[in-house]
Amino acid sequence: MHTPIRIDSRFPEMGTTIFTVMSKLAAECGAVNLSQGFPDFQADPSLFDAMHRHMLAGRNQYPPMAGLPELRQAIVDKVATLYGPRFDVDSEVTVTAGATQAIFTAIAAFVRPGDEVIVFEPVYDSYVPAIETVGGTAVYAQLQFPDYAPDWSQVKGLISERTRMIIINSPHNPTGSLLTAADLEQLAALVRGTDIVVLSDEVYEHIVFDGEPHASVCAHPELAARSIVVSSFGKTYHITGWKIGYVVGPAALMAEFRKVHQFNVFTVHAPSQLAIADYMQDASRHLGLAAFYQEKRDFFRSLMADLPFELLPCRGTYFQLASYAGLSDLPDRAFAEWMTREVGVAVIPVSAFYVDGRDNRVVRFCFAKKEETLLAAVERLRRAFLK
Structure with missing residues (x-):
């Protein structure tokens, strides 16, 4: 067997993106994935029809x-x-x-x-x-x-x-x-x-x-x-x-x-x-997007209203930050992993976005999901936190 070459990494401290880590963990644990920012619903079929038409042409x-x-x-x-x-x-x-x-x-x-x-x-x-x-x-x-x-x-x-x-x-x-x-x-x-x-x-x-x-x-x-x-x-x-x-x-x-x-x-x-x-x-397809996602934001926030998270303002994007400071003393990375493994809902720890790992005990939920996905996630949260 040949001796493997030695690689002097240009980026020895660079790890795998937190989105990949949490989505992988969510898949392994069967958790509802509200971590990575992607919709779990289909786009307009007319977009697919248009692409197929151009391919055939x-x-x-x-x-x-x-x-x-x-x-x-x-x-x-x-x-x-x-x-x-x-x-x-x-x-x-x-x-x-x-x-x-x-x-x-x-x-x-x-x-x-x-x-x-x-x-x-x-x-x-x-x-x-x-x-x-x-x-x-x-x-x-x-x-x-x-x-x-x-x-x-x-x-x-x-x-x-x-x-x-x-x-x-x-x-x-x-x-x-x-x-x-x-x-x-x-x-x-x-x-x-x-x-x-x-x-x-x-x-x-x-x-x-x-x-x-x-x-x-x-x-x-x-x-x-x-x-x-x-x-x-x-x-x-x-x-x-x-x-x-x-x-x-x-x-x-x-x-x-x-x-x-x-x-x-x-x-x-x-x-x-x-x-x-x-x-x-x-x-209208881009002009209607704000109302489409505002409805999802408001729906998700209403579902979360009686849970012991503090929802921070969400003025744009399809992400909702929540403080769990009243729930746990765990660091946010450990809390996110616990949420994924034990509660069955995957989230992103916000400390991942700080160079020094600053931890305000805040996690990020993605609400770009079907209503049934959000309902399933919040039902798991309710079972865990409203005993």
Whole structure:
């Protein structure tokens, strides 16, 4: 038997994403999986019919690197209708293999070894590994518990001559908090006169509740001029497994983005792009998403009302944070594992989104599920906590 080669890992501290860990544990334990953020219901069959139609029509070869013109035009039209600016269909929009690829590609395009990138904790778990993979350093600003609002004076103190990028995420995963137009004004003031690129993760842009508007960077001309804005068809059309998203941004930034994108994935599944372009022609499909998920949020919160969890505000996304401080002294990772094994409901510990494992004894539930799934999960919670 040959001696195995020694691998000097570039990332010895990098583990497996918490979403994979908890979903695997949920499957092993037969738990209701409210951990990983994916719907357990089908998308509109007309979307599948459209893809099949394009496949049968022979649209199965490589699309252009930036994405098919039909889909790029639909994206440009949607963004212009919602937020005002009309991006150039040829030079300012790129279709990506999901939002995670878009985020990694943007970081790789602009962040050089030694550069700093400001992120906000709790931070979605793909940002920092991407920064570190390209030799950058993450610098952590804090969203203030329990409302998870940014402290812009703190951010100002973190900006240095090495700051190359600031990553913002609204509606925010995992907390469900929102940035406002006033927040974007404060960010614009901080980056004015610098060469800092803003990467704005807006994958939940259509899932904003209680009549609040989504404050998109696209609608802020000064920030739009220095931003790559990311969105996701997976989140919007209940097709997370299709892994298709897009970015928009000014031509100079998009040219740099595409330099990496062309050698990262080159392009994205052609029939899916055409099907989504067709599906986007009915704007009610994305405009109705907020009401659809608000109904699920309200249903889940009503089911949880008499349980001894403290439900935190959920202003957007399809995640509900809950404090279990009155229930247990366990650290949140141990509590989440206990919930999965013993109660039969899988959740995400929010400490996984902090570099130092900060633990406020808060877990994240995903309510992007069928009513019967949510009912089954809460019935298990009731058996465990309302004895």
